[in-house]
Amino acid sequence: MAGAATTVGVLAVSATLAVGFVAAGAAAASSARAAGAADAAALAAADTASGLVPGEPCVSAADVAARNGASLTACRIDGLIATVEVSIDVGPLDARARARAGPPPGSP
Template sequence: MAGRGEQDGAGSVLAVGILGATLTFTAVLLPLLAALAMNQSVQNAADASALAAADTVSGFAAGYPCQAAAEAARLGGASVTDCALDGLIATVSVQRRFLVFDLAAEARAGPP
C-alpha cells in the first residue's frame, strides 16, 4: 500500500499509551478518593464518640463517659486517642489507620 510507510502501527501505539495513562491515573486517584471517604468516616466516629461521652456525663446514659466514647469509636472502626471532660462538655479525639496513613479527627459535644 502506497503512502503508509512509517506510520504503520501508530494507532496501536497511541491506544496503548492512552490505556497506560488511564490506568496510571486511576491507580493514583482511587486511593486518594478512598482516603477522603475514610476521613469522613473517622470524623463520623469522632462525632458519635463525643455524643456518647456527653450523654453519659449528663446522665442520659449509664456508664463512664470515656468508656462509652471508646465503644462508639470502636463501632465506627476507630480508636479513642484522647477523651477530656469539662463539666458537661466532652472532647474526644479518635484515629484510624488507612493504608499507610493515620487519619485523625476531634469532636466536642455537650448540652444545647
C-alpha cells in the same frame, strides 16, 4: 509503530489517573467514617458526663468508637463538654477526626 506507542502512553496515563481517583475516593470515604465515629463518640461521652448514661465518659466514647471501627486517641471532658479524637487505620495511613459535644451555648 507510532500509533502503538501512542496507545500504550494513553493507556498508561489512563491507568495512573484511575488509580489516583480510586485512592482519593477511598481516602474521602475513610475520612467520612472517622468523622461519624468521632461524632458518635463525643455524643456518648457528653451523655455520660451529663449523667444521662451511667459510667465513665471516656470509656463510653472508646466503646462507641470501637463499635464504629475506630479507636479513641484522645478524650477530654470539661464540665459537660466532651472533646474526642478518633482514628481509623487505612492501610499504612490513618484517617483522624475530632468532635466536640455538649449542651448548647448559653444553656443553664
